[in-house]
Amino acid sequence: MDADNRLIEWENRSEAPLFVASLAFLGAYAVHVLWTSLPSWAHALLLAVIAFTWALFVADYLVRWRISGARFGAGYVRRHLLDTIATLLPLLRPLRVVRLYEVVQRRNDQPRLNLYARVIAYGSMTALLLGFAGSLAVYQQERNAPGATIRTFGDAVWWACSTLTTVGYGDVTPVTAGGRTIAAFLMFLGLALLGAVTGSFSSWLIQTFTREDEKDQFRPPGGRPGA
Structure with a gap:
């Protein structure tokens, strides 16, 4: 073998x-x-x-x-x-x-989901997992640090959401070296995920509208194709 x-x-x-x-x-x-x-x-x-x-x-x-x-x-x-x-x-x-x-x-012989659905589903699941894991990790690093603004797990979840979505309000930010390392990692992955999901969704829309345009080209005026 x-x-x-x-x-x-x-x-x-x-x-x-x-x-x-x-x-x-x-x-x-x-x-x-x-x-x-x-x-x-x-x-x-x-x-x-x-x-x-x-x-x-x-x-x-x-x-x-x-x-x-x-x-x-x-x-x-x-x-x-x-x-x-x-x-x-x-x-x-x-x-x-x-x-x-x-x-x-x-x-199985056939995928249960098409390519675009798989990319979007995996991207969404990844975002949720990264948000939860990042919140836990940064909360552990920051909760007892002097001058920290992330004092509760709720603060950590809010920070992770704003970081992954690349909004970055700045109302809560990590102050420790470990917290900032996690933040840099989440920023990079947030950009990658946003690009992957947005690109897949846009590609799906273009493909759908292209098929509709092709159907319209072969549709006789005032009737269905082949009428």
């Missing part, structure tokens, strides 16, 4: 369990950040879940590298950039849902 077939077989077996693990990571991290009043043993359990699921993601990355047979280096990282980012920043691991969709789609 060649490397490509072995990789497909590994994905078929691992993507669904790893996606569940990514949701467990996100949930455990959210509870750990938001419910600070929990007893210490509960936080220790949450941290253990976070560490265990992260270890699964690292193991999956290494297995994929071994199956590929490629030398590990900058070239491999570049070719598998999304996998690398999702391993280093496991809060973004659910973004790999597109891989899960591919695994499910291999068992």
Whole structure:
């Protein structure tokens, strides 16, 4: 069995369990950040879940590298950039849902959604995930910082929404180095997502109107085509 077939077989077996693990990571991290009043043993359990699921993601990355047979280096990282980012920043691991969709789609002959619907749906889901993950991360960094304007999770959600939509009101801004790093990351991804979703929607509109124009060209005056 060649490397490509072995990789497909590994994905078929691992993507669904790893996606569940990514949701467990996100949930455990959210509870750990938001419910600070929990007893210490509960936080220790949450941290253990976070560490265990992260270890699964690292193991999956290494297995994929071994199956590929490629030398590990900058070239491999570049070719598998999304996998690398999702391993280093496991809060973004659910973004790999597109891989899960591919695994499910291999068992079906036709896609359930057309290309434009898939891009818009994935872009919308990504924006929601990034907003939630970014809010959690920046809230954890900022809530106890001197001079911080992001004091509550609500402040963090408002800041993430204005950042992802590239509005940037400036009423709440991160003051810590970690918070500003997260902000720069969200700004970049917000621009990319906005461009992808807007471009796909515009392309869909153009295609729809083009089909309507073509129908009008072949429609006899005062009647239906072929009348």
